Every structure is written in structure tokens, then in C-alpha cells.
Amino acid sequence: MLVLKITNASDVVAAKIGRFLEALTPDALDEKTVEDVLIKELIKNLSAEGLKGEVAAVRGLALHEHGLEVEDGLHVRRREAF
Template sequence: MIVLKISNASEVVASKVGRFLELLTPDSVDHAAVEDQVIKKLVENLAAEGLKGEIASINGLDINGDELLIAEGLKVRRHSSF
């Protein structure tokens, strides 16, 4: 299993739409939008390589150093198969 944590979603959104519009959107929207694009590109690239599997965006899961933290209310936000 591979876990990917995106830590600069707000900066990526700001660089794409501008700092002013980024300030108007909540961080949770920024993270969801960036995660959705990453998942889309990963699915495309992994499928093109002939790999099969699943990928998910999960709320309530975090990485802190070598620890995996699970919060109450763990929820799969988006799931895709490839």
C-alpha cells in the first residue's frame, strides 16, 4: 500500500488561479481539488502502464513522521479503480 500526503495544496491552487481567488476558497476545497487531479492523473498513468488496482482519497487519516494517525470519523472521500 502506498500513502501520499499532499502538503502544499493551497500554494498549487494559488499558482493556478491566483492568490486572490485562493484566499476566497477554504483550504478543504483546495485539498480536495488537488487530490482529485492527482488521483485522475495517477489512474491514467498507472492504467497506461498496465497496472491494476485501486486508489482512494481518505478523510481522517494523517501521517506524522513514521506514525499513521487515524481520526474518529474516518471516511473515504473518493475511490477509483484502474
């Protein structure tokens, strides 16, 4: 199992749509947008390599230097098999 944490979603959105418009969108929306695009591209690239599996966007996990913490309210926001 792999865990991927995106830490610069707002910066990526700002680079794509501009700082002014990015300032008008909440950070949670930025994270969801980047995660959704990333899931789409991961599925496309992993499928092209012949890999099969699942990918999910999960809320309520905190990735730290020394481990993974499960927070209250853990839920899967999006899950796709490929």
C-alpha cells in the first residue's frame, strides 16, 4: 500500500488559474481538485503499465515523519479501481 500526501495544492492551483482566483477558493477545494486530477493521471499511467489495483482519496489520516495517525472522522472521499 502506498500513501501520498499533497502539501502544495494551493500553489499548484494558483499556478494554473492565478493567485487572485486561487485566493477566492477554499484550500479544501484546492486539495480535492488536485487529488482528483492526480487520481485520474495515476490510473491512466498505472493501467498503461499493466498494473491493477485501487486508489482512494481519504480524509482523516495524518502522515507524520514517524508514522501514520488515524484521526476522528476517517472517511474515503473517492475510490476507484483500475
